[in-house]
Amino acid sequence: MTDLTHPFPAGTILGYPRIGPRRELKKALEAFWAGRASAEEVEATAADLRRRTRTRLAELGLDTRLPAIPSAFSFYDQVLDAATVLGAVPERFADLVPAEGGLDLAGYSTVARGRGDDLPLEMTKWFDSNYHYLVPEIGPATPFRYASDRPVRELAEGLADGVLTRPVLVGPVTFLALAKAAEGSPEGFLPIDRLADVLPVYAELLRDLARAGATWVQLDEPALVSDSTGVPADRLLAAAAEAYRALATDLPAAERPAILVAAPYGDLREALPVLAGTDVEGLAVDLVRGPVPAGPVPGLESKVLVGGVVDGHNIWRADLDGALGSLESLEGLGARQVAVGTSTSLFHVPHDVEDEPQLDPTLRSWLAFADQKVAEVVTLATGLTEGREAVHAELLAAADARRSRAEAPGVVRPEVRERLAGLAADAFRRGDFEARRVAQAERLQLPALPTTTIGSFPQTPEIRVARAAFGRGELTAEQYEDEMKAEIRRVVELQESIGLDVLVHGEPERNDMVQYFAENLDGFAVTANGWVQSYGSRCTRPSILWGDVSRPAPITVPWTTYTQSLTAKPVKGMLTGPVTILAWSFVRDDQPLSETANQVALALRDEIADLEAAGTAIVQVDEPALRELLPLRADDHDAYLDWSVRSFRLATAGVRPDTQIHTHLCYSEFGEIFGAIDGLDADVTSIEAARSKMEILGDIASEGYPRGIGPGVYDIHSPRVPSEAEVTELLTEAVRVVDPAQLWVNPDCGLKTRRYAEVTPSLEHVLAATRTVRASL
Ligand code: GLN
Numbered sequence: 004m005t006d007l008t009h010p011f012p013a014g015t016i017l018g019y020p021r022i023g024p025r026r027e028l029k030k031a032l033e034a035f036w037a038g039r040a041s042a043e044e045v046e047a048t049a050a051d052l053r054r055r056t057r058t059r060l061a062e063l064g065l066d067t068r069l070p071a072i073p074s075a076f077s078f079y080d081q082v083l084d085a086a087t088v089l090g091a092v093p094e095r096f097a098d099l100v101p102a103e104g105g106l107d108l109a110g111y112s113t114v115a116r117g118r119g120d121d122l123p124l125e126m127t128k129w130f131d132s133n134y135h136y137l138v139p140e141i142g143p144a145t146p147f148r149y150a151s152d153r154p155v156r157e158l159a160e161g162l163a164d165g166v167l168t169r170p171v172l173v174g175p176v177t178f179l180a181l182a183k184a185a186e187g188s189p190e191g192f193l194p195i196d197r198l199a200d201v202l203p204v205y206a207e208l209l210r211d212l213a214r215a216g217a218t219w220v221q222l223d224e225p226a227l228v229s230d231s232t233g234v235p236a237d238r239l240l241a242a243a244a245e246a247y248r249a250l251a252t253d254l255p256a257a258e259r260p261a262i263l264v265a266a267p268y269g270d271l272r273e274a275l276p277v278l279a280g281t282d283v284e285g286l287a288v289d290l291v292r293g294p295v296p297a298g299p300v301p302g303l304e305s306k307v308l309v310g311g312v313v314d315g316h317n318i319w320r321a322d323l324d325g326a327l328g329s330l331e332s333l334e335g336l337g338a339r340q341v342a343v344g345t346s347t348s349l350f351h352v353p354h355d356v357e358d359e360p361q362l363d364p365t366l367r368s369w370l371a372f373a374d375q376k377v378a379e380v381v382t383l384a385t386g387l388t389e390g391r392e393a394v395h396a397e398l399l400a401a402a403d404a405r406r407s408r409a410e411a412p413g414v415v416r417p418e419v420r421e422r423l424a425g426l427a428a429d430a431f432r433r434g435d436f437e438a439r440r441v442a443q444a445e446r447l448q449l450p451a452l453p454t455t456t457i458g459s460f461p462q463t464p465e466i467r468v469a470r471a472a473f474g475r476g477e478l479t480a481e482q483y484e485d486e487m488k489a490e491i492r493r494v495v496e497l498q499e500s501i502g503l504d505v506l507v508h509g510e511p512e513r514n515d516m517v518q519y520f521a522e523n524l525d526g527f528a529v530t531a532n533g534w535v536q537s538y539g540s541r542c543t544r545p546s547i548l549w550g551d552v553s554r555p556a557p558i559t560v561p562w563t564t565y566t567q568s569l570t571a572k573p574v575k576g577m578l579t580g581p582v583t584i585l586a587w588s589f590v591r592d593d594q595p596l597s598e599t600a601n602q603v604a605l606a607l608r609d610e611i612a613d614l615e616a617a618g619t620a621i622v623q624v625d626e627p628a629l630r631e632l633l634p635l636r637a638d639d640h641d642a643y644l645d646w647s648v649r650s651f652r653l654a655t656a657g658v659r660p661d662t663q664i665h666t667h668l669c670y671s672e673f674g675e676i677f678g679a680i681d682g683l684d685a686d687v688t689s690i691e692a693a694r695s696k697m698e699i700l701g702d703i704a705s706e707g708y709p710r711g712i713g714p715g716v717y718d719i720h721s722p723r724v725p726s727e728a729e730v731t732e733l734l735t736e737a738v739r740v741v742d743p744a745q746l747w748v749n750p751d752c753g754l755k756t757r758r759y760a761e762v763t764p765s766l767e768h769v770l771a772a773t774r775t776v777r778a779s780l
């Protein structure tokens with residue numbers, strides 16, 4: 004291959020937000036699902052968004068003749084898109100795939116969202132981001148064929164507008180590594196066993212793309228930077244070698260586009276020499292999460308190496324000077340060409356900082372959302388090709404912004420730093436659990452198998468309307484508070500009439516369990532339009548944690564004490580833990596996460612102290628994101644679990660022995676972090692268990708876990724109302740496996756996404772079942 008066969012641009016991005024600056028795609032899809040829009044209307048909205056994206060990226064300076072602009076749209080999810088191309092849908096949805104061609108929008112939506120008893124594809128976290136992908140189900144007999152040519156059509160759409168894009172797809176190794184074995188697969192079967200069967204389909208697609216005019220294609224292979232996919236490391240490496248031999252060597256270069264294998268989210272380590280040894284024409288490496296690799300790497304001399312120096316994961320302006328330095332070191336590896344890139348797709352960040360006029364201008368000057376990051380890539384590309392002098396002014400401006408950030412009031416607050424530095428070891432330790440257990444039992448006087456909920460009750464349309472009206476200034480603070488109090492009274496009455504033992508206020512005042520705290524703590528800012536896709540049409544608006552954190556005033560105390568004034572039953576105070584607050588915000592990158600977590604923990608510690616002083620006997624600190632921040636590489640786990648557990652303990656260890664600390668974790672498969680859960684030292688831990696039928700309890704019992712445990716007995720993720728008999732069965736199993744003295748009874752998670760029509764009977768059944776099982780003890 005000569006340099007001229009497949010010219011690659013000097014700068015590119017791995018992907019761009021697809022939901023639209025005003026969430027246009029979300030609105031169109033939801034209208035379609037509600038029957039208010041036709042598939043053609045959604046297609047038109049999507050085509051318009053794609054065109055606006057291409058135009059915008061060209062305006063920002065990405066090349067339109069060389070394939071700098073990725074064609075990386077998705078209606079719902081990129082992993083489902085790959086499954087759609089491969090025609091690989093589970094058996095239960097086979098009727099949706101036509102004999103010719105792929106799923107239409109309705110079918111695609113059904114696979115993503117389910118229908119009746121046909122459950123949708125499961126959803127799980129995409130690497131260490133807050134995005135959730137749909138998990139393909141692949142069995143030994145799942146048929147694969149080239150079913151959908153959507154990537155080809157989207158390429159053609161760009162070409163018709165005079166823009167040569169670079170189609171982006173999830174690569175074959177990652178697709179199979181992220182899939183789960185379809186139900187009924189034999190013991191030991193792994194979807195990656197089917198690699199040889201998917202490669203011909205990828206090959207066919209590549210040929211088709213080449214015929215349609217694609218010069219480069221991007222295959223995303225983040226599975227190669229992770230130890231957590233469930234595929235053994237040596238299998239992954241062998242799969243990478245096999246896949247790219249088939250696609251790059253066996254498929255002649257003249258019949259396909261040049262292949263860029265992208266490895267976002269981490270460091271390729273042993274996979275780098277493997278990929279470098281294949282005939283793919285380009286590699287994109289993440290230099291934000293990983294170092295510049297040590298050379299020499301045989302095989303790189305014939306490849307384009309894209310250095311992902313602009314962070315696709317966070318919203319701070321880049322250190323352009325440092326980034327240029329990394330790119331220059333990358334040139335030392337001897338690749339055919341070094342190009343500038345983002346570390347990941349930009350779909351983890353909002354569109355445009357200019358769209359946040361209400362943000363403090365100083366803070367705004369430190370930020371780069373997707374569009375600003377594209378400009379950074381373009382600047383770096385000029386710097387790399389024409390020399391630093393050519394971008395002198397931009398480098399200075401970036402350095403100024405960073406200096407302004409380092410020196411701004413609030414970023415470093417000596418009183419916060421001194422307090423943290425002055426903490427003694429016992430700030431992280433509570434007294435002996437047995438003594439706590441006795442003191443709490445004495446104070447709380449709860450029955451066997453105490454019943455409670457995870458915190459939130461349904462967010463009704465009325466609550467949302469009131470919050471929106473308050474936001475627009477149409478309700479005074481007092482009127483808003485009155486509405487929330489009325490809601491709290493209803494929730495307390497309901498819980499009392501159902502007969503729950505430990506009550507909650509229901510969290511009506513919280514828009515979101517992280518943003519609510521961000522709005523009430525110093526050191527955070529919230530955006531107006533900073534939406535990022537969480538899954539499908541769902542978006543979140545992460546807060547920006549920019550400075551040292553402290554708590555100007557009590558946050559939850561008035562709501563909790565008001566609630567307690569309405570009932571003689573104990574009311575649980577409800578807080579979000581430090582790790583979850585970090586995980587669901589954009590966090591500062593100028594100090595270790597552990598430091599930031601401890602600052603948040605101290606603010607929570609003060610809140611808990613105030614709750615305790617106001618008479619609250621139980622405080623729950625939710626850490627649903629504890630597992631999700633677990634690093635992708637196994638050798639990084641211990642350090643992470645150490646600081647994350649410490650921050651939880653710092654938040655909670657200041658209480659008296661007779662104050663009961665609860666925590667809630669949103670998942671069931673926590674075998675690998677069992678030690679950490681034990682380390683949290685919470686008096687009671689509630690977990691998800693209904694879907695796995697209490698499976699988890701066996702591990703807990705065999706580990707000799709001494710503290711309280713609340714396995715979820717009601718799956719709140721579906722509108723189904725569990726029958727009394729079902730719950731009785733789950734509870735009977737629970738008391739068989741675990742000492743009943745440790746057991747609590749609760750749903751799997753918060754109830755905010757459910758309706759009262761489901762919640763009320765479900766909780767009634769839970770209570771009835773509890774009475775039955777109590778009587779049997
Ligand atoms: N207390 C929160 C609620 O009930 C917990 C939610 C969560 O774990 N994601 O909504």
Ligand code: ZN
Pocket residue numbers: 457627667668669670751752753
């Ligand atoms: Zn939960």
